[in-house]
Amino acid sequence: MFDYEMLRIIWWGLLGVLLIGFALTDGFDLGVAALLPFVARSDVERRQVINSIGPTWEGNQVWFILGGGAIFAAWPFVYAVSFSGFYLAMFLVLSALILRPVGFKYRSKRPDPQWRTRWDWALFVGGFVPALVFGVAVGNVLQGAPFRIDSDLRSFYEGGFFGLFTPFTLLCGLLSVAMLVLHGSAWLAIKVAHGPVHDRARRFGTIAALLSILLFAAGFLFIAYGDLGYRIVGPVDPIGPSNPLRTSSVAAAGAWLDNYRAYPWMMAAPLLGFAGAALALVGIRQGREALAFTGSSCAALGIIASVGCSMFPYILPSSIDAHSSLTVWNASSTHKTLGIMLVCTLVFLPIVLAYTAWAYKVMFGRVTTDDVRTNPDFY
Numbered sequence: 001m002f003d004y005e006m007l008r009i010i011w012w013g014l015l016g017v018l019l020i021g022f023a024l025t026d027g028f029d030l031g032v033a034a035l036l037p038f039v040a041r042s043d044v045e046r047r048q049v050i051n052s053i054g055p056t057w058e059g060n061q062v063w064f065i066l067g068g069g070a071i072f073a074a075w076p077f078v079y080a081v082s083f084s085g086f087y088l089a090m091f092l093v094l095s096a097l098i099l100r101p102v103g104f105k106y107r108s109k110r111p112d113p114q115w116r117t118r119w120d121w122a123l124f125v126g127g128f129v130p131a132l133v134f135g136v137a138v139g140n141v142l143q144g145a146p147f148r149i150d151s152d153l154r155s156f157y158e159g160g161f162f163g164l165f166t167p168f169t170l171l172c173g174l175l176s177v178a179m180l181v182l183h184g185s186a187w188l189a190i191k192v193a194h195g196p197v198h199d200r201a202r203r204f205g206t207i208a209a210l211l212s213i214l215l216f217a218a219g220f221l222f223i224a225y226g227d228l229g230y231r232i233v234g235p236v237d238p239i240g241p242s243n244p245l246r247t248s249s250v251a252a253a254g255a256w257l258d259n260y261r262a263y264p265w266m267m268a269a270p271l272l273g274f275a276g277a278a279l280a281l282v283g284i285r286q287g288r289e290a291l292a293f294t295g296s297s298c299a300a301l302g303i304i305a306s307v308g309c310s311m312f313p314y315i316l317p318s319s320i321d322a323h324s325s326l327t328v329w330n331a332s333s334t335h336k337t338l339g340i341m342l343v344c345t346l347v348f349l350p351i352v353l354a355y356t357a358w359a360y361k362v363m364f365g366r367v368t369t370d371d372v373r374t375n376p377d378f379y
Contacts, residue, residue: 005238007338011074022063031184033127039200052191055363077331085157096129135176139169144319175215182208186293193368209281229255230317249322256310266309272302
C-alpha cells in the first residue's frame with residue numbers, strides 16, 4: 001500500500017497525533033489536578049473540581065497507553081533506549097499517576113477534613129509531577145540523551161536521574177506545566193458552574209496563558225542561540241534497514257531551525273502555539289469559555305508540533321555519541337510491521353475517537369454545588 005519511506009513518515013506523524021491527543025484530553029485532567037488546592041477552598045468546592053473530570057479521566061488515559069504502545073511497536077530502538085535510560089523518571093511519573101485513581105476513590109471514604117486534605121494534595125502531585133516530568137523529558141529529547149549504541153546494536157545509557165534536570169529541560173518542564181494548567185483552567189471555566197471556583201480558575205488561567213507565551217518564547221531563544229541541535233551528514237537511505245549506525249550525525253548549534261528554513265510552512269506550528277495561548281487569554285479575560293478552551297487546545301497542539309517539526313527526522317539524538325542518534329530512517333520497525341499496524345490503527349482509532357466523543361456528549365454539562373451534595377455517584 002505504501003513504500004517503506006512513506007510508512008515511516010506516517011508513523012512519525014501518528015506518534016505526534018497520539019501525543020497531542022494525550023495532551024488535549026488527559027492534559028486538562030493533569031491541569032485540573034494541579035489547580036485543585038488553589039481554585040477550591042471548601043470541601044464542596046474541591047469535590048466540584050474533582051467531579052468536573054471524574055466521568056472522563058480514565059478514558060482519557062487511553063491516549064497515554066496508545067502512545068507508549070506505538071513507540072514500542074513502531075520505534076523499538078527508541079523504546080529500548082528511552083524506557084531503560086529514563087527508567088527512574090518513568091517510575092516517578094507512573095507513581096504520581098497512580099495517586100490519581102487512589103485519590104479519587106479514597107478521598108471521600110471518610111468525612112475527616114485532614115484525611116480529605118491529604119488526598120487533595122496527593123491529587124495535586126498526581127497532576128503537577130507528570131506535567132513537569134513530561135516537559136523535562138521533551139527537553140532532554142531536544143538536547144540529546146546520553147546514550148551510545150555499540151557494534152552489536154546494544155544501547156548503553158550513561159546518564160543519571162538528576163542529570164535530566166538542566167536549565168533548558170526545567171524550562172521545558174515549566175512550559176509543560178503552564179500549558180496544561182492553562183488547558184485545565186479553560187476546562188474548569190466550561191465545566192463548573194459560575195461561582196468562586198469558576199472565577200479563581202479564570203485568574204489562574206490568565207497567569208498560565210501569559211507564562212505559556214513567555215516560556216515558549218524563552219525556549220525558542222534557547223533553540224536559536226544556544227548550543228542545541230543535530231544535523232545528518234552524508235547520504236540518507238529512507239528505505240534502508242533500521243540500523244542507527246548507518247546514519248552519521250553531528251551536533252550543530254541552531255540546527256533545530258533548519259527545517260523552518262527548508263520548509264517555511266512548518267512555521268505554522270510555533271505560530272499556532274503563540275496564537276493559541278493568546279486566544280485562550282482573550283477568551284478567559286472576556287468570559288468566552290469555548291474560545292478559551294479552543295485557544296488552550298491550539299496552544300498545546302502548536303507547542304508539541306513545534307518539537308516534531310524542529311527535530312525531524314530525529315526522534316532521539318545522542319548527546320555523547322551523535323553517530324548513535326535515532327531517526328525516522330534508522331530506528332523503525334520493519335516495513336511489514338508498520339503496514340500491519342497502520343491497518344489496525346485505521347480500524348481501531350476511529351472507534352476510540354467515536355466512543356470518546358460519545359462519552360463527552362453524554363456526560364457534558366456544568367457541575368454545580370447542588371450536584372455535589374445530592375448525587376450519590378459523585379466522588
